[in-house]
Amino acid sequence: MTVPPTHGPGSGPHDPQDPDALARMLGEMMGDPSLADNPQVRDALRQLGMEQLDPTQLAMVRQQVQAMFAGPAPEGAIDDAVALDLARKRVAQGGDAVVGDADRRSHADAIHVAQLWLDQVTAMEAAPSPDAVWSRAEWVEATMPTWIELVTPVADGVTAAMTTAMRGQLDDLAEHGGLEQLSRTPGMPQLPQGLDPTAMMAQMGPMVHRMGAAMFAAQTAEAVGGLSEDLVSGTEVGLPLVPGHAVALLPSGIRALSEGLEVDPAEVRLYLAAREAARSRLFTAAPWLTASLTAAVQAYARDISIDVEGISARMSTVDPSDPAALQEALGSTLFTPEPSEAQLRALASLETLLALVEGWVDVVADRATRQHLPEAAALGETVRRRRATGGPAERAFAQLVGLELRPRRLRDAANLFAALEDAGGQELRDSVWAHPDVAPTGDDLDDVLGYVERVRAGQGDDLDAELDRLLSEGREDRSGDDATDGRA
Template sequence: MSSLPPDPALPDPDDEGSRPGPDELAKMLADLVGDPSIVDNPQIKAALSAMGGMDLDPAQLAIVRQQMEAMFSGPTPDGPLDPAQATDMARRVTAASGDTSVSQADRKALGEAVHVAQLWLDQATDFEAAAAAPQVWSRAEWVEATMPAWIQLVGPVADGVTGAMTSAMRGQLDDLAEHGGLEQLGSVPGMPAIPPGTDPSMLMSQMGPMVQRMSAMMFAAQTGQAVGTLAGEVLSGTEVGLPLLSDHAVALLPQSIAEFSEGLEVDPAQVRLYLAARESARSRLFTAAPWLAAALTSAVQAYARDISFDVDAIAAKVQGLDPSDPAALQQALGTDLFATEPSDAQRRALDRLETALALVEGWVDVVADRATRPHLPQAEALGEAVRRRRATGGPAEKIFAQLVGLQLRPRRLRDAANLFAALESEGGAELRDSAWAHPDVAPTSADLDDPLGFVERVKQGASDDFDAALAAWLEGTETGASDETPDDDPSNGPADGPADGSSDGPRNP
């Protein structure tokens, strides 16, 4: 276990008589906040003594210094959370839960499984495979690859947390000022003395960057914890149904696949092939319908952007917390952060998101079944095992509940699968896949209620569109002939037909 480097501002840890007292601690705080007057502030020295600072050894004090330096004098983050901190936390979680390196045998076995699955999918859909090479990842590698997408998805929530914390702290400062207790904050370690009559808004402007850093640290840790936990459960790159990989590569996690196989009475080779087919199908869909990734991301962000926070609860939890302890802050704000009742805008976003995710997984169910059933004796059993895994609360539900306050249960996957199966029954794979041609023709939640009606509308759509276009063209031709080239005006000369007025057919528009 590595040790922290010696801090030149602290006494020698080997010297038994060098335990830091209030003077040393006050000097450390003065250095951090840039206020030399702290050294001579008796209130701060008394507070440090009461905290038991004299019992801290130099190594422990170095940790406190690092935490307080990050909180009080660190740079203000560019965004709502620090990606590097979130990634580091997620990697720690995966390491603690167990993360093995990918062996050459696993890399070869899963690479071959993807190759075979792609050949089978060529017979089941015209959607082409992504150009990116297939990947076989450890859990930590999955974290590294998907974290940018998670940062983008949870950014609106992190912004909301910062705003809620700022409002909570501003309310506390106003309350203290109203009751004449604002100057008591001067006894808090790291805070300069506050003269009586200080305007709370002026104090808040000074504390604002600290609040932003606190929020960014807390939410980065929360995101890292959630993504790291998820990394220990996912079987593939996009199993959650979201486009987490920008190049839509097919990615598989051998450790999780092996653990999933242990609970099934199925040949592990068949498990690898079936999961490779599912992930490859999902990759093909995101590649063939580029609008889909944007639609899913915007639905998540729309829901997150309108989240309401319980400011009173946050104020109660923030009150009395040690600002130098981000772990305590994370624990206090990690639960019961969101208001329970969604807004109308959130309900609409949730409907779009649930429908889109159901359609993605429903299409994958159908296509993977068509690709694997002729080749894998246990394809049907494997499909049912995957559906049970999702229905009992899969990875997507857990991650959304932690990060977005969204209880996302895949309630309509079977409805979506039935819809695509019905399309395929009427018009083959071409009609089935045509539903992804444009967002305007994609099925809606109402179509999941009436899949046969949607199939009829899709079948009628092509001929109806042609008839409408032909009618509009003919109407425009007739209007043009009467308005622009009157037949009784000889100066106009012949149009597209013979001079005698006869016609060989409709004129070109």
């Protein structure tokens, strides 16, 4: 649908000083210019008080309606530009400061030292990406694309549910007397006759998509912007959010954490740098982890059951042209309370992977720092308590995808990697990340000693042969796909 261009004051059909300008505009938007001459339309606008709008208010209404019906539609289910803009504003409300030169140098030095310590305890190499010292806003900007990728399946489901709910309401109107019956509702102005609910839905479809995209952009911005206030490093949530797996520290978060501890801030900075650098090395050395973690989050989100009845009930009580009101009304009713079997499987996989990542980081960071930092053990316990009380990741996921996420088996995972190290050194400890088929599972966390014995039994030639077989099968699969594509 094409919206006619807006003319200047007094020069065309959208003259804000013309009392019939809004009626004509609505006629154009609905594809029926004759509505401008329909007395029922004018009566409806009069009963709504629209004829008393001053020129500025009328111009604003015109811009909002045009934006909803004819503005450029976002490509995806979430308006990423709006999400980023709102998240930046959310961060700015908390007084986010630009990272100063002194902070940048001290944190960059901490990363450099931590990398030297890690070189002594793991053969996993550092990521080639430059290190980063970020403000909260810089972290938001760098990680927002990944957040949007993770929550898009939820946004798709909610937008579809909103469309279904609205279509159902319009169908009910048509079945029971249509807009005439609605006009008889106490307090409702007389609506014009002859408007087809099906045609209205066709016109409103793009608007619903834009509202859904705007609503989820606002929700994503609130979650990610709020999360940035708690973080101390780029991937503290346990997900590979940072482009290129760069090691990123957030001085504002580290400073806030240090203020509650009786530990030298320089020690805190070094310990957290070691944890972040260890996580970066793991994501770099095991690229399959990124795909597996992302797939687990999306699998959970994709199978979310949307509460269509709840959405329908809420939509009947709010102004559909107000995305903020929609977000507030729908926020507590989007998801049905019981997870499906598929969601439970995805949740188990995700919790296991996060526990394994953080368990490995716990062990490796401890080995890297315990000879250098007197308070390394105490800082490790501080990090574990921080997670146990509901850390940043849990709050963010609960708000974005209805997922109460906590790596419940973190201590089991740490014990597993410590046991592997005791049995075969850092080489055996790190070898299990070589391929997803040899990585520990949730069942292995139930039987740590049995898993260690199985890995030890496969150590050496047998393990190398198994890895060669798995990698060879992957290469053959890719070659077969290429050959098939070539024949096609």
